Amino acid sequence: MPGPRPTGPGRARPGLPAASPPAVFAAIADVSTINGYFDVEIGPIEAGWRPLTDLLADSEPLRQRITDVAGRLGTDEIRVAASILFQGLAARLWSPVIGVAVARDLLLDLSPLRVHWRAASGGPLPLRAEHLTGRRILDPAGIAEPLYRNVLTGLLEPLAQAVQGIVKIAPGLLWGNAASALAGTVRTIAHRRPELTARATVLGRELLALGVLRGSGDLVEPAPGQPFFVRRSCCLFYRLPGGGKCGDCVLIDPETRRRQWAAALRQAGGSS
Template identity: 25%
Template sequence: MAIPALAPLFAGDFERYRNVLVLPGQDRRAGIPAIDLVSAEGLARLLSEYQKSHSGDDQRALISLWSKHYFAKLIVPVAAANLVVGHELPVALDQIEVIMGEGGFPEAFRLPHGGQPFQVSPGNPFERFRELVDNNLSPLIDGWCDHIKISRRVLWSNAATYFERLIHTLETSGVPHQTLADGRQLIELDKRPNGHSNPMASPVRYIERGEGCEPQRQRRHCCIRYRLPGLALCGNCPHIDRPPKGALVLSSSLPSLRTSESTSS
């Protein structure tokens, strides 16, 4: 176990995150300083390597798709540790390294140390998740948008969608709602305490599909992966009912009439 204090988290559905967060000396693979990913040179290297796994060269679609791997791997264990165990992890962009796998996919994150329990209970969700949202996600997304003409809303939606999926999963697995209250508020509050817009707000909506059907989980902003040849709209794409011209739509992506159907993030 990479961080012993987090051992209770990584069981069942979360087993696959057991070795995603590592400490110095625990993984011999080389890491890339995460802050390098927002430099022009570092971003170019990242996209060049990642593009080998995909057709097409639309940089907006490539960075959006890569960001989904990054956000899924980082947000789930970090937010779960924060909410369920009350443990804050040091994940500021200028403190961590990203360990890459084949094809330029992020496989793990090397943290400078194992973090610590909150000494004082956070006063609101923005205090609780300041390290993750303000010190990692925000500079990462701003840095990418400095070099690629992609809407910040697309990238924030990618991050917030995985956060919402985590909260929903924890709620349905029996974690007390009070334990998850700050997490739920982070994606429900439109404004931060300073009056600024909350970029994590309302990433998904649930669309009624008729009597006897489960509501369809649908993103509010498309991840634009369809701009890469061969990649279809996601099953929870907001364009699924009216696909953009030329977009590939698989039958498995269409809204289901069965109550057991689920969609990907």
Template identity: 40%
Template sequence: MVLLTFVDLDPELAALRALGGFFVLRTGLPPRGPLPTLAQAYAPPPPQASPGVYRDPLTFRVRKVARGLRAPESRVAASIAHQGLAARIWSVALGCAVLYGQLPDLGPRVLHWDPDAAAPDDLWLSEVRPGPSDPLESSLDAVVREGHLIPLTTALASRQRVSERLLWGNAGSALAATVRMVERWASAGGRPDAAERAGALAAGLFARPGLSGTLDPATGRRRSCCLYYRLPGGGLCGDCCFDHPPNRK
């Protein structure tokens, strides 16, 4: 029997630092000033607003990724931007579930996003307060899949020429990668309880709508492609559904 070890929520979510920078969630006031919430990012952009990051954060991020990676199509940049944000949300949420045994309030109305920044300065939580009191798997499903992934997928699919099936594949791939990172940390630090908890939570989440069927259970490989191979110099990801890069058209 593995003894589960948890710590209490703290105002800086300091325990997440042990897992690495990708898991860190900044708290307090961002040095650049107020940032849009993820709820604002998921919502349709207002018809009259200042241009740039505050008007349409998702489109801003996609264009930034497209420039940085020289993406030949906007859907490629949209897919990679989506996977990066989904991975960050999974990392923060699963990290809290594993180390704290509970989730703080990580809803899209209280989680702020800087689409011009890289991890861990992209996500900010102004105040750490308790989140859902449901069992952890149900809480993760409500907070991440329902609260973030569904509106994020809908928003990106409506703005860019990218399929929702591909985006859900990104979400599944990001969850699996997050679990692997937790497992490596747990193995190095002698925390089998953390690895067991992460794997069990992910197994339940992969049975939920949207995530179900995104990965082959026997191989862990995706059943859709993130389009990374279409970037200049891009190849196949480790969990790609393809054995060889398809011919570009």
């Protein structure tokens, strides 16, 4: 099922007023303290940085990234490496946009024409832009659809098409990965910025009810303020040498999942 389509420049909902450049810069600086997935560097584009469109439209840089991931993970199954790469990139693209939305009431536009990336040996993909634009969110209850258009329609759908042009991989697997990455973003915010947990969880659930994410899984709270995701597809991580099942994997039996949640809640200082 295709997601909602863009509605205009910046893919933001018509009527959202533009945020000032200082407000956008301050918002990014704020959420970048959560972790590296939320950071977008602002500054001149120097040698070594490539436009994000390289990964969304040109298969050769993406093919090289998949090959590099396969080498680091020690697998010759290219579709497994492609799945893991896609999920990591999805988390990288969701994080700053969701973070800025719930922390600063701004809808950030990660235009692939404006945002650049560079290769890194590990960790979150470095992102950089000379400047970024955003829109002020006047009604948080209505932000899920324009945010979906910005990230999923504008970035992850082209990325998924590019991945599928390189390796045969089920669309449902990729959208499950996108949903898992979204839920991981929500959980990271809940862990690092607990005062934003309620807003992030509500927004996460609203996004999971839209377009290609609908039916991909459930964002549940076995304890208040402790969101966990249960997906309905598998990312293939278990096929890696020494791999196992991810915490949100559909293949985990209910009793094992309850024990894992209880252990995570004890570690976080929650009730089990």
